[in-house]
Each structure stands twice: as structure tokens, then as C-alpha cells.
Amino acid sequence: MAKMGSRKHLKRFKSPVHWPIHPKEDKWTVKPSAGPHAIEESLPLLIVVRDILKVADNAREAKIIINNGDILVDGRARKDYKFPVGFMDVISLPKAEKVYRVLPDHKGRLILHPISKENAEFKLCMITDISTIKGGKTQLNLHDGRNSVVEKAYSSGDVVVVEIPDQTVTDHIKFESGTVGLITGGKHIGELGKVKEINITKSSKPNTVEIETDDGTFLTLADYVFVLGTDKPVISLPGGK
Structure with missing residues (x-):
């Protein structure tokens, strides 16, 4: 039984820090299925439904909602309660007429940002x-x-x-100077800024990008910069950015 549990579940204290669960409440939590996002960069659909959206009071209710096809990820019903949801995914609840986009906050946690139907x-x-x-x-x-x-x-x-x-x-x-980028990793995660300069190292060292914000400039890894538009983001962001 313990061996089977280790395949289907994950010890709470080993879960990623961005998961909105308390490591001391229960010994186990749901383990994401293999899918489009790595476990360190995703949330199991059950946790999204129960702990973030709070449309279910417990895991049993969340599983029923998910199994009924009431939760869409990128426009498609996902009936696996372990399905990994990650950055930029669009989560829809057609019956409630609510839609969200998965984005990082300034602490590196994944949040669900409410968006319009057009977005x-x-x-x-x-x-x-x-x-x-x-x-x-x-x-x-x-x-x-x-x-x-x-x-x-x-x-x-x-x-x-x-x-x-x-x-x-x-x-x-296009990833180029002058575009607007969202930082997805490092100590500036969740910040929005303008790509001032892209530094190509031509060596084993990673490429870096100089980002300009209202508070000044900073250097970050090129892999951490997700461009959102040329003059302004093409998606809505938390805080009306």
C-alpha cells in the first residue's frame, strides 16, 4: 500500500513551495501526472479547483467537478485531477462564466489571474x-x-x-530590444520591464538581458524573460499592468 501511495501521491513537505497547501495538515497531497509542465513549475488540477478557486470543499468534490468536464485548460476539458497546470495556461469554468490565466506573483507562486473572454x-x-x-x-x-x-x-x-x-x-x-517582458525566474520574478539590451555571450555562460523598469535597471538571464508585446503587454496582468 505504501508503495502504491508513493506513485499516486506526494509527501506534503516535498511539494513545491508555490503550492498553496500547508505541509503539516496531512502527510500526503496529490502528485501531478506527467504532462506539459514539470512538477516544479505546475499545480495539479485538483489543487487549483479546491485550494485556489475554492469551488470544492474537499478532494472528493473537486474530483467530481473535474471528472464532469467542468474545468477547461486551454479550451479543452481535462478530467484527470492530477493534470499539471502551469504558466500561461488558460483555465475556464464555463458554468460559472469565469476564466483565468496562470501567472507568477512576486514570490514565485503561481496564481490565477481573472481575464476577459476576449483575452x-x-x-x-x-x-x-x-x-x-x-x-x-x-x-x-x-x-x-x-x-x-x-x-x-x-x-x-x-x-x-x-x-x-x-x-x-x-x-x-520577437525577442528583441524594445519589447516588454515578464520575468519568470530569479529574484525579479513577476516583474514587468522593457528589454533594454540582450547580451549574447558566445560561450558556455548563459545569455543575459538588461531590463529597464520605473525603479531602474537590472540584469537577468535571457531564459527568464518572456516577452509580452512590443509597446505594451498583449495580455492583462495583475494590478492592471
Whole structure:
């Protein structure tokens, strides 16, 4: 029995710090399924429904809601209560007519930011890698685990606009100086700023980016910069940014 529990569950004290659960309340919590986001960068759908949205009082009620197909992730019903929800995912509750986007706060915790129906028709995905597949076609590997075959030229670090639920790439934001970026890691996580300069190291050291904000400038890793628009973000952000 203990061995089976270790596969299906996760000890609370080993859960990521951004999960909104108390490590001393119970010994076990739900363990995310293998999916589009790593465990350190995601929340199990059950925790989203019960602990963040609070539309269920306990795990049993949350599982029923999820199994009924009442929770959509990126426009599609997800009936696995362990499904990993992560950065930029769009969470919809059609019956309640509520939609949220998963974003980081200034403490690195994932939060659900309420958005409009218009804002919910797309999500943003960063290109983490580009490969050539059979037939000489270009495949984009995106931060949320999905792949997209395209005809246009893109670069790693660019962000594509993906329609949901049909997953069509409709536009893209180039990773370049002058764009607006959200910091997704490091001590400046959750901050919004302008990309002032991109420093290409041409060595084993990671590329860095100089970010300009109203409070000054700072340097961060290029991998931590998720561009949201050219002059202003194309999505709504907490605090009306």
C-alpha cells in the first residue's frame, strides 16, 4: 500500500513551495501526472479547483467537478485531477462564466489571474527550441510542452500567439530590444520591464538581458524573460499592468 501511495501521491513537505497547501495538515497531497509542465513549475488540477478557486470543499468534490468536464485548460476539458497546470495556461469554468490565466506573483507562486473572454481566446507560448522535421518542415518546441509546425521563420526566445482550443499559431512577438517582458525566474520574478539590451555571450555562460523598469535597471538571464508585446503587454496582468 505504501508503495502504491508513493506513485499516486506526494509527501506534503516535498511539494513545491508555490503550492498553496500547508505541509503539516496531512502527510500526503496529490502528485501531478506527467504532462506539459514539470512538477516544479505546475499545480495539479485538483489543487487549483479546491485550494485556489475554492469551488470544492474537499478532494472528493473537486474530483467530481473535474471528472464532469467542468474545468477547461486551454479550451479543452481535462478530467484527470492530477493534470499539471502551469504558466500561461488558460483555465475556464464555463458554468460559472469565469476564466483565468496562470501567472507568477512576486514570490514565485503561481496564481490565477481573472481575464476577459476576449483575452481567453489565446495563450502565449515561448519558443524554447526549433527543429527541422520530415519534409524539411520547421517545428517549434514551446515552453508548455506542445509542438507546432510552421512555415514562417522564428527564433528561440520569441513568443507565439496560439489560438485556443484549436492550437493555431496566429501571431508572434520577437525577442528583441524594445519589447516588454515578464520575468519568470530569479529574484525579479513577476516583474514587468522593457528589454533594454540582450547580451549574447558566445560561450558556455548563459545569455543575459538588461531590463529597464520605473525603479531602474537590472540584469537577468535571457531564459527568464518572456516577452509580452512590443509597446505594451498583449495580455492583462495583475494590478492592471
